[in-house]
Amino acid sequence: MNRFSLALSRGIARVTESALGPYQTAVIRIGFSATWLLFLLREFPHRQELYGPDGPWSRDLAEQLIGTNGAFTALMWFDGRVWFETVYALAVLAGVLLLLGWRTRTMSVLFMVGVLSLQNRSVFMGDGGDNVLHLMSIYLVFTRCAQVWSLDARRAPRARAARIRGERVTDRTGPALWGVLGCALLTVTLVGRMQGDWLIPALLWTVWAAQALWWLAGRRAGSGEPRIVLDVVANVVHNGALLVIMAEACLIYATAGWYKIQGSRWQDGTAVYYPLHLESFSPWPALADLLSASGTLVMLVTYGTVLVQVAFPFTLFNRRVKNVLLAVMITEHAAIAVVLGLPFFSLAMIAADAVFLPTSFLRRLGAGTARVRNRVLCRRAERVRMPGQRGPGSPGSPGSPEATHVGFGA
Amino acid sequence: MLSLRYRVVVALALAVVAVGVCVHLGMTFLHVAPANTVSRQHGEAVDEWIYPEFEQNWKLFAPNPLQQNISVQVRASVRGTDGMTVTSGWYDLSAEDGRAIDGNLLPSHTQQNELRRAWDFFVATHDSQNRPVGLRGALSEAYLRRIAVLRLDRNDAVRATTGGGGVLEGVQVRSRTTNVPPPEWSREKVSTTPSYRELPWWKVPRDEALGGVR
Known part of the structure; x- marks a missing residue:
């Protein structure tokens, strides 16, 4: 107790x-x-x-x-x-x-x-x-x-610093x-x-x-x-x-996965073949034919999809397995974006997946983005030769690694 | 340490959020799960909580992916300037959408969802004799008719039919359903003869015949 x-x-x-x-x-x-x-x-x-x-x-x-x-x-x-x-x-x-x-x-x-x-x-x-x-x-x-x-x-932090200096911030x-x-x-x-x-x-x-x-x-x-x-x-x-x-x-993946298990096409390993041949979801017919040329490959992707969707919620209890599955799902969604012609659906799903990304990875991503941004801005500043404009960079673009855990307004 | 008064406020907030989260997740679970003992008993409470803003459906391609291509086609009845009424040929609107999607990295909802979902909506709100069920049935008819008129206008159907001017008086919609041929490596055999579902002619109101979206 x-x-x-x-x-x-x-x-x-x-x-x-x-x-x-x-x-x-x-x-x-x-x-x-x-x-x-x-x-x-x-x-x-x-x-x-x-x-x-x-x-x-x-x-x-x-x-x-x-x-x-x-x-x-x-x-x-x-x-x-x-x-x-x-x-x-x-x-x-x-x-x-x-x-x-x-x-x-x-x-x-x-x-x-x-x-x-x-x-x-x-x-x-x-x-x-x-x-x-x-x-x-x-x-x-x-x-x-x-x-x-x-x-x-x-x-x-700027407002806080000003307040510490005794300035009135309105x-x-x-x-x-x-x-x-x-x-x-x-x-x-x-x-x-x-x-x-x-x-x-x-x-x-x-x-x-x-x-x-x-x-x-x-x-x-x-x-x-x-x-x-x-x-x-x-x-x-x-x-x-x-x-x-x-x-x-998790509910999205669980429902998508568990309902698929009940479908005969997901059981016989041909399900992935069909959306690839629907008029609304086949922007690249030649690519679809190529992908579905091998029955074994289609079966592996079909089973893999169900497996990953059903398993994902349970892998949250193990960090390493979760991260592997996350990478697989993000890759699959990126593929769906192009192959099935569903770019915005895929982007939304990838954004939802991102809530499970590990902090260390996100911080590295942020630092990397900041480096790229600074390099681009420096190059541009050198070309223009206007030192006055070499500021801290475009505001709000992702990745100022020093700005961590800053409390902000409600 | 906060004073007692404020600690009570925090405790209350904690309780409200905890209860809110649990109830919301429970309701959402019952909404997406198959009909079961609990959801049958409390179906009304679940619907009350979920609709209109938390509705969701994650069964795309499940339990089975769609295995048929459904083409929605339309033809027009046009009164020419000479007063004669002429019927146009069939326009395959789904095929037009399909061509617009081909090689397209960013298909528009107007090409991928509009007609497909309008047809699904129609089928879901009509019986097998194409009679509408309830208000939604009537809405789906008007919606499908307006899409048909818009597309005919884009195809310049009136001119193509009469060879000159004329007024669009009516439209007829039909669906053509074809099985997706089974993969080459499978030994399955399905018929690839299309089946048709033909709807009655619908009159097009005068103000609508001008084409809809400008």
Whole structure:
């Protein structure tokens, strides 16, 4: 009993005193926002057909369906082309800023609003990749995903240093952003556009109120206890969300794997042959023929796929085996991206896989990225010969190895 | 050390998050698992929790991958400037999508998902006599019709049919299902004769006949 209570208190200490997995949450933040951003840019020419008011899934049809399921979409708040273009542009902007980690909590909320607004507007346009993004955009809101590799992580120590020097640091951007978004939220609620399911509106209001609390606690002098409590609560929420994200990834693999086991084609070792010969999933027919020329090879890939998917959740108990399987799955998804023509699905899955990457690997990746960035910037600076511009490099690009575990705003 | 008041706040937050995480994961598990004793008993609670934002389906290619190519084809009925109604030939829209995907590193959702999922939606919301089931059945018909009109417009079908001007009055959709031929190294034999499912003619509303998405 004593040992149990000791373990429990140690566990509580762990989930309260820090937001775990700073590199893992940062890499999925970058991964999911990049996937969504690339998708939006790729579909820019098709945006009207996919989500526009006059697309095949017209506003009228969407309205009827949303009337029955109550899904959240800002696109239905107002009618017309202008509103649609605005929402699309804001979704792109939120994607960029979340990628860079600027005012990350706020941007994660706007990112979620962008993802849900477009996807829920036209649910029949999406595939598994959209589904992953949909869920993860909600989960990301609860995480402190900008502790490293972000603009926020660069700003925090600077502000702290200034405070130590005795300077007064006043943040104008934060409160301004909070005020503008609060007004927007209030307006939309008051004019009665926030109909449907209560979950997302409640989440929006909660985050908005929490931001205000955080700001107030930071301003108040005294023992600083409220600030510490908020910090602890934010850690607990972050750690809970991280657990949900990891469990969700495991559920994806488990369902995909266990259902496949029941299929006759996965049992007789020919399953992989078939998607390669479906019109929608065969951008390279010659390559598909080459890959399926050998029955033995197809059988090995078929069995391997099921094996890896079913086994993955259990390998989390062994670091080394987990890492091997992770490498296999990331490789398989990279192959699927090209062979089956599913680049965005694969990118989203790789981003989800990345939450399981080991910290040491991610730090090396970050350091490597920083080196490459510096080299490129130096070369450019030499060519231009403008020493004044040789700064610390493009802000927010992944990989400032020194910026570790920086506490940042809620 | 925090004062008692704040320790209570932290303990509360811990409890809420712990319960929230457990319930959410449990509900998600029941949602993705096959129908079972627990999910049958509490199906309503699970649906209440999951829909609309946490819906998920990870059964692509499972339990079995699709082993048939389903082509959605459409033809138009056009009233020419002379008042005569002419029927066009069949346009294979899925084949058009397939060609757009060929050699494409970044296939668009409009080429890969739109028509394929619209057809799945139609099939899922209609009985074998092509009668719609519920509101979703009606929605899927309108959706499929609008896609057909949009694609016909892109193919310049009216001009191709009448050789000049005209108005699109109706569309007819059919599906052509062909088995993927079994691999060369397998001894299996399947028929490769296509089977068709032909839907009734649908009238195209006047404002829609102009082509949809600009």
